Amino acid sequence: MTKRNNGPQQIGDLVGGIVGKATASQPAAKKAESSGLILSAQAGKLLDVAAEIATNPPTGEDMAFTHAVLCQVGLPRAKVEGREFMRQSGAAWVNVQAGYLDEGKGPVLQPIPYGVMPRLGLAWVSTFAVRNKEREIPIGDSAAEFLRLMGMESDGRRYTTLRKQMHALAAARLQLGFKGRTYNGQPVQQFDAWVSNKDTQQRALWPGVMVLSEDYFGSLIESAVPLDSRALQALKGSALALDVYAWLAHRLHRIEGRGVTLHWKALREQFAQEYTGKDADKNFKDAFVLQLKKVLAVYPQAKVKRVTGGVLLIGSPPPIPYKGGPTV
Known part of the structure; x- marks a missing residue:
C-alpha cells in the first residue's frame, strides 16, 4: 500500500476524511453511510474509486x-x-x-x-x-x-x-x-x-x-498524455470534470518553483464558453469548484488549492508516471 499524498485542500475536508479512512473491507460509501452522511450513488462510486486510486498505484491496464x-x-x-x-x-x-x-x-x-x-x-x-x-x-x-x-x-x-x-x-x-x-x-x-x-x-x-x-x-x-482510466470512468458524469482532469494531468508535472496562480478570468477563457447570461461568471465558478473537488479526489497527487481570485497550481507528479512513453 502506498502512502497517499494529501496536498492542500486535496479533496475537501469531508471527502478527504472519508477517502483517507476507507479500506478494502469497508468502502468509502459505506464509511459515509455509517457516519450518518447521505451520498448519492454517483458520489459513493466516486469516493470508492478515489480510495482505490489513493491506495493502489495504476497498473498497465489502468493507463489511458x-x-x-x-x-x-x-x-x-x-x-x-x-x-x-x-x-x-x-x-x-x-x-x-x-x-x-x-x-x-x-x-x-x-x-x-x-x-x-x-x-x-x-x-x-x-x-x-x-x-x-x-x-x-x-x-x-x-x-x-x-x-x-x-x-x-x-x-x-x-x-x-x-x-x-x-x-x-x-x-x-x-x-x-x-x-x-x-x-x-x-x-x-x-x-x-x-x-x-x-x-x-x-x-x-x-x-x-x-x-x-x-x-x-x-x-x-x-x-x-497518459491518464488513469479509473479516474475517467469515475468522472464520466461531467464533461467539465473530464476536461479539468486531463488539463491538470498534462500541466501540473511541468510546473516548477512556487507554482502558478491562475485567476478566474484566465480560467473562464479556457473553460467557460458554455456559460452565458447575467450570472455566467458565478455559475462557472461554482461549477468549476465543484468539479475540481471531484477531480482532486481521483488525482490524489495533484497539488491545487483555492486562493484569492483563482487557484494555485503547484508542481505535482502526473497521475501516470512517464516511463519511456510518448514524448509530450
Missing part, C-alpha cells in the same frame, strides 16, 4: 491516453448551434467543423460532437492506438459492447447518445494548433455508419473497425 492539445482545449461541452466551434487557451487552440456522414441513404449533415461521450470515445480509441501503435481500432461488435469497454451502462438513452455523438465525431473536421504547428484533418479516416434495422427492430451493429487518419495518428503518438 488522449491528445495533448485536447488536454488544454477540449471539445464543446454543450450543444453547439451552427457548423463550427472554436476554443483557445494560451498558445493552444482547437477548431471543430461539422461534417457529413453517409447513414445508408446518402449524406447526412452531422452536429458538432459535444459532451461526455465523444471525450470518452476519443480516449478509448486513442488508448488502443498508442498501446498497440496501430491506426485500425477494433471497437466491438455492438454499441452495448463499446459502452461496456468505456465503463458505461448500455441503457437506451446512452445507446442513442453514443450513436449520435460517434457519428458526429467520425464526420467532424478537426484543427489543433500549438506554438506555430497546426494539424488539419479528420481524426477518423474510415467509419461505417451505425445504421439501425427498422424492419427487425434489432439494435444496429457497430462497424468492427474504426481507422484513424495517418496524420492524426502520428500527431497522437508524438503528444499522447
Whole structure:
C-alpha cells in the first residue's frame, strides 16, 4: 500500500476524511453511510474509486491516453448551434467543423460532437492506438459492447447518445494548433455508419473497425498524455470534470518553483464558453469548484488549492508516471 499524498485542500475536508479512512473491507460509501452522511450513488462510486486510486498505484491496464492539445482545449461541452466551434487557451487552440456522414441513404449533415461521450470515445480509441501503435481500432461488435469497454451502462438513452455523438465525431473536421504547428484533418479516416434495422427492430451493429487518419495518428503518438482510466470512468458524469482532469494531468508535472496562480478570468477563457447570461461568471465558478473537488479526489497527487481570485497550481507528479512513453 502506498502512502497517499494529501496536498492542500486535496479533496475537501469531508471527502478527504472519508477517502483517507476507507479500506478494502469497508468502502468509502459505506464509511459515509455509517457516519450518518447521505451520498448519492454517483458520489459513493466516486469516493470508492478515489480510495482505490489513493491506495493502489495504476497498473498497465489502468493507463489511458488522449491528445495533448485536447488536454488544454477540449471539445464543446454543450450543444453547439451552427457548423463550427472554436476554443483557445494560451498558445493552444482547437477548431471543430461539422461534417457529413453517409447513414445508408446518402449524406447526412452531422452536429458538432459535444459532451461526455465523444471525450470518452476519443480516449478509448486513442488508448488502443498508442498501446498497440496501430491506426485500425477494433471497437466491438455492438454499441452495448463499446459502452461496456468505456465503463458505461448500455441503457437506451446512452445507446442513442453514443450513436449520435460517434457519428458526429467520425464526420467532424478537426484543427489543433500549438506554438506555430497546426494539424488539419479528420481524426477518423474510415467509419461505417451505425445504421439501425427498422424492419427487425434489432439494435444496429457497430462497424468492427474504426481507422484513424495517418496524420492524426502520428500527431497522437508524438503528444499522447497518459491518464488513469479509473479516474475517467469515475468522472464520466461531467464533461467539465473530464476536461479539468486531463488539463491538470498534462500541466501540473511541468510546473516548477512556487507554482502558478491562475485567476478566474484566465480560467473562464479556457473553460467557460458554455456559460452565458447575467450570472455566467458565478455559475462557472461554482461549477468549476465543484468539479475540481471531484477531480482532486481521483488525482490524489495533484497539488491545487483555492486562493484569492483563482487557484494555485503547484508542481505535482502526473497521475501516470512517464516511463519511456510518448514524448509530450
